[in-house]
Amino acid sequence: MNNPLNALPGYLLRRSSNALQDEFSTLLAELELRASDASTLFLVGANPDITPSAIGTLLGIQRANMVPIIGRLEKKGLIRRVALDGRSYGVNFTEAGREMYEKVNQIISQHEADILSRIPAESRKHFIAALKTLWPEHSTD
Amino acid sequence: MNNPLNALPGYLLRRSSNALQDEFSTLLAELELRASDASTLFLVGANPDITPSAIGTLLGIQRANMVPIIGRLEKKGLIRRVALDGRSYGVNFTEAGREMYEKVNQIISQHEADILSRIPAESRKHFIAALKTLWPEHSTD
């Protein structure tokens, strides 16, 4: 079977991304979290009192789609809302949330290290440099 | 705003992949095709008489999910089904399908060239090598 797609960098990128996403989701399954839940916890850990809108901006998710994510995490007792003013609130960890954050952090760190370990050492810098040219918004933090 | 995600290769890969997918979909919009439609046409062009199941295997799509893709392309008059035996059929281009295939081919080639052009020349080989280690199934053609 002739598969010319496998010679295309853009296609390889897509399949690689999907494969790593599947791995990540599998790792998170033991915590009963989705990738978006874990990413949200990760950002709350780095930015206490961050608003749902700000999380959405960083993750590239519309604020309307943050509602069910925040709702799930709150329902699980992992986060609480702290009013910042009359219309917005900051997201913070509960005690259980902080423990979950540590586990998420561990999974992310290990997975990322695992990813890097598969890439030939001499290619790693080039790989990251290439990704940054393909997603220019990465620099707008 | 502190965004530690942007330091993670796996996350950069995901955002890069999504950005390129959006670009690809935008390019295909003028042909009124989806990415899965275009990929299917691309594989039919390289493999006349290929079956839907085989296309699904190459694309990583369940054969059940090939049904609406084939149905769309047939409804548009781009492909026809040629019975291979009593239970399976091969997919072939109609005249309009071959013309559309040429356009798809053009868009894919140009986009892929565009992608490569953004990556520093000295990083390209490393980039592709890295992707292949992250999606090992690429070699099972």
Added chain:
DNA sequence: TATTGTTATACTCTATAACTATA
């Protein structure tokens, strides 16, 4: 006026199970 959170809705992609007919 602009922004935040929210609701409602719809579309896409994908996974699974089950059915049929054929090999």
Added chain:
DNA sequence: TATAGTTATAGAGTATAACAATA
């Protein structure tokens, strides 16, 4: 028995429009 195509269904991610409350 195994395989190809199909149907039906559900989950997940995402986009859009509109609304109320507040800045």
